[in-house]
Amino acid sequence: xxxxxxVAAGLSTAARWICYxxxxxxxxxxxxxxYEVIAxxxxxxxxxxxxxxxxxxxxxxxxxxxxxxxxxxxxxxxLISEHVPALVKPLGVLSGLLETLFGAILLIAGAMQSYSAFxxxxxxxxxxxxxxxxxxxxxxxxxxxxxxxxxxxxxxQPQAGAER
Numbered sequence: 001x002x003x004x005x006x007v008a009a010g011l012s013t014a015a016r017w018i019c020y021x022x023x024x025x026x027x028x029x030x031x032x033x034x035y036e037v038i039a040x041x042x043x044x045x046x047x048x049x050x051x052x053x054x055x056x057x058x059x060x061x062x063x064x065x066x067x068x069x070x071x072x073x074x075x076x077x078x079l080i081s082e083h084v085p086a087l088v089k090p091l092g093v094l095s096g097l098l099e100t101l102f103g104a105i106l107l108i109a110g111a112m113q114s115y116s117a118f119x120x121x122x123x124x125x126x127x128x129x130x131x132x133x134x135x136x137x138x139x140x141x142x143x144x145x146x147x148x149x150x151x152x153x154x155x156x157q158p159q160a161g162a163e164r
Contacts, residue, residue: 008156011148015066018145022063025056047127055135062138066145069099070152089157096153103147110139 001009036049081088116122118133 004155008152011152011155012070015070015145015148015152018141019064019067022060025060029053029056051124051126051128051130058135059138059141062142063145065142066149069146069149093154093157096150096157099150099153100147103143103145103150105143107140107143107147110136110143114140
């Protein structure tokens with residue numbers, strides 16, 4: 001295995017570990033819902049479950065996005081590459097560049113947004129008044145995962161005249 005392939009595999013592994021965080025959240029997600037069902041039956045409904053689970057679902061989606069790119073379980077159109085096989089490699093490079101660029105933009109913009117929310121002490125308009133900096137961290141986390149996977153796709157592209 002070439003050094004490039006090892007680096008690409010390492011970056012994909014890092015994106016996968018971010019996805020493991022999402023899996024951990026998925027495993028925890030039923031707990032507050034079960035609590036809410038039981039509390040509703042006891043006529044003491046909690047006010048926090050709906051809001052918190054919504055934030056957790058958003059975090060799951062962003063944290064798992066890099067892994068989705070690595071497996072191909074995402075929306076993609078391969079009409080051109082099916083009809084013009086010579087464009088498979090250039091389109092793969094373009095895809096990797098766009099993934100990396102989008103991940104970097106999401107990372108930077110998300111980090112700025114989250115920092116701004118913390119600095120301004122922005123809170124949700126609900127009874128919980130959750131500091132919005134915490135849920136906004138989903139964006140830079142997703143950006144890191146997407147950028148890592150985009151770089152892995154770029155590095156993992158076969159060189160001209162080289163075999164994988």
